[in-house]
Amino acid sequence: MPKELLEGNVAFAEAAVRAGCEAYFGYPITPQTEALEHMARRMPELGRVFVQAESEVAAINMVYGAASAGARVMTSSSSPGVSLMMEGLSYIAGSEVPVVLVDIMRGGPGLGNIAPSQGDYNQIVKGGGHGDYRPIVLAPATVQELIDLTVLAFDLAEKYRWIVIILADGSLGQMMEPAEMPPMRPVRPVAERPAWALTGARGRDPNVISSIYIDPVLEEQFNFKLMRKMRQIEADEIRLRETLTEDAEIGVVAFGTAGRIAQSAVKAAREEGIKVGLLRPISLYPYPFEAVGQLSRRVKSLLVVEMNGGQMLDDVRLAAEGRVPVSFYGRMGGIVPMPDEVLDAIRKVHAGQPVALPGA
Amino acid sequence: MTDALVESLIYAKPDALTHVGTHYCPGCTHGVAHRLVAETLDELGMREQTIGVAPVGCSVFAYNYFNVDFAEAAHGRAPAMATGIKRLSPGSIVFTYQGDGDLASIGAAEILHAAGRGENITVIFINNAIYGMTGGQMAPTTLPGQKTTSSPLGRDVETQGFPFKMCEILAQMDGSAYVVRRSLHDVANIRKAKKAVRTAFEVQRAGLGFSMVELLSSCPTNWGITPAAALTWIEEHMIPAFPLGDYKIHSAVAALEKSR
């Protein structure tokens, strides 16, 4: 299909439509409301389901219901709204029904602002809701990746009966870039819904979708079942991109928009003769610990760049296992770092000087 | 030729109930409410197309007692979950079964909006003026002066507010098609309650909008009285506070009842 100029929020919404999404339940919140508005028009046009719920709490529970009925369903929100969804996500994980969520992160904590940030990493990548579960988390850095990962999200959610979260930020949601939309996939007929789904107990025993295991012994067995599922995901679903890391002495690790900015800085640094490379994780869960670990064996130091106070930083330290110093450069509050700032941080690391955060 | 007498089965467990003995306290009217819903599903031939949504509360294990597909919702969220199920399940019958904490406290927004949207679901609302499962705390429907573990001196309306009359509130939504309050405190009222439950499911089948039957129910354990005394307490104390009656009846409901 030809490339079109697409806005991030509209792109992921339309990508979901193309992926066969049958229902969208959401609530307005900046900076992702364009997705809701796109779905409000598109879904009824195609005879599919759209509901603007009374809150994000209600929205995620509508998603839970539709997923329990075996339909392909998604929602999207931004940081404060996603916080409201944590209870629902925990229930969804505990019931093993497939769900796709897009989090377009903004400045926080609290009401914060509507500018882009990566401040939800800890919350989303470590699970979000209560209990032992980690959703698959995918971090796009371009509108094309946002489209492709949204389509992938539905497939992974169904493959594993799991939650897949697209973790993006307000700049990706709002930016317009040329990208290609995938062809329209047909919606799965109701008669072909999965055998576990709530479709009415015609000629079979009733199905129950529940996350309650009142007997601790049974609950632990279930927890082990989820653990085995997550081990499988960790084995098979790691995604990352490395640029110029083969001969690098400094390894920059950054995801999403920060990764994109770091890429420009890395290229500029190379032109100054600094041997630096970029490892950009695309799956944040499962995290590419192995790849970052290998990188830490080859370089002299690592530099983590994020639009938060240092959250993925902890995972990089874990992966590096103390082999090399790990520096950090980050902006918060909804401020997007410029490539020059990251280049400056690379220079500091190269010169063995500490990296200072503005205003720290 | 004389018409010989034969021993006929008059009443037995409905097919829509399983054989599992419930965990409810002796005399708790949850069992009666479950039975009325199950009888209705059998009589209307709806069992195989029905999906129920259980709340958090004493009836959290309702899925063990009904022979229908069931979902377990988070506390208060059953109407939202039911919305998701119903909208994606053409031809299904979807009901929620909720207590007073689930529906009127934490779930107040969800029930209001389900009624507001006119969701074609049926809500069975068990009002026993107390939080049963968690051991007897104050509910939104607890009566003024009623002693609970979180209103030990009796509900003080100055600091703890007034009881919520959910039928009265939800009847005001244009999306509500059938909103009625009945009681389970004696056989005559149980029979009236059964008729209302049946009408509510017929309203859903006819696609008329949101239906809810509020059932005044007992909690002998947390009220601290015998099952029989608890039924009397409903009659003497709850009915004056929550008058029985029809709060919203869609114009097409009369036609439904006539066509039976």
Added chain:
Amino acid sequence: MAKGRIVIDDALCKGCELCTTVCPKDVIHMAMDRLTPRGYHPAALVDPVGDCTGCGICSTICPDVAITVYRWVPASKAAVAAV
């Protein structure tokens, strides 16, 4: 001969006594001499003179669906006898 009879399932009866309060013929009584598997004194039909009419009022109030009700009806009406 009694017009009707009831069977109370000990496995389900929780001894709540509600049936004993509504029986119009007062033929249901608590069996204080035995316990159910769950540890309750169950209700039981005590109908030496055959007063039970199979009216079903007990089954209407029973929260545990423990009561099955039978009634002797003319054969021609047997199919429609269920309440």
